[in-house]
Amino acid sequence: MHILCLDLEGVLIPEIWLEFSERTGIAELARTTRDEPDYDRLMRARLDILRRHKxxxxxxxxxxxxxxxxxxxxxxxxxxxxxxxxxxxxxxxxQFAQPLMRQLGWPTLFCHELDIGPDGEVRDYRLRMADHKRAAVRAFKALNFRTIAAGDSYNDVAMLGEAHAGIFVHPPAHVAAQFPHFPVTRSFAELEATIVRAAEPA
Ligand SMILES: [Mg+2]
Structure with a gap:
């Protein structure tokens, strides 16, 4: 039995922060995990920008x-x-995912939580746990599942490495070059074919 672990942003939906940056015209919000491998530093910067712009x-x-x-x-x-x-x-x-999960038919989602103040201010963020993508894959393996994982960015590399099969989905060139052992797919058709192949018995 296989469990397929999929990244969300950049794979099934656009990057929320990029879209937000475009619509608000705040260019510094356009940095994502593709540019900044340190997730905490990235989030601290985002919260700071939100505060400054109220x-x-x-x-x-x-x-x-x-x-x-x-x-x-x-x-x-x-x-x-x-x-x-x-x-x-x-x-x-x-809090961000809900409208998009509805459009995707409410698939199972493991993600984090924002700490919202009484006035709607984004006060802080709470990681459900550190390195949760890799931890989830590891736990599925302990439950005797075969695991296939697909993602597009730095924050997926640990989960791709932990899974029995890890697959990139249109990664930026510099990320793909840094981790050349993961196959690269550039469309849903390619991704589907690669996943199905990975699930075939060796
Ligand atoms: Mg992503």
Whole structure:
């Protein structure tokens, strides 16, 4: 039995912070895990920018409400869920994910949480646990599952390495070059074919 672990942003949906940066015109919010491997440093900087611009959760959620999954994501996810148990492992926050999870048919999602103040201010963020993508894959393996993981960025590399099969989904060139042992896919068709091949008995 296989469990398929999928990253969310950059794989099934656009990067929430990039979209938010474009709509607000705040260029410094465009940095993502693709640019900054240190997630805590990245999040501290984001919270600081939100504070300086007096932007709260409602402003961010307004943007997310208008976002949709990437073209083809719903069909891909449906096809994968018919063959595997699928778990989405994301470094996003439950408060951000909800409108998009609805559009994806409420797949299983493990992610983090924001600490929101009474006035809607984003006060802090709470990691569900450190390195949770890798920890989840490791736990699934301990439950005797075969694991396949796919993601696009630095914050997926540990989970890709922990899984029986790790697959990149249109990674930036410098990330792919740094971890050349993971196969690179550039479309949902390629990704699906690579996942199905990885699930075949050796
Ligand atoms: Mg991603």
């Amino acid at each position: 932007l709260g959760l409602a402003d961010i959620q307004q943007v997310i409400e208008r976002m949709g999954p990437l073209p083809g994501a719903q069909e891909f996810l449906g096809a994968m869920r018919s063959r595997f148990q699928v778990v989405i492992l994301s470094d996003t926050f439950s």
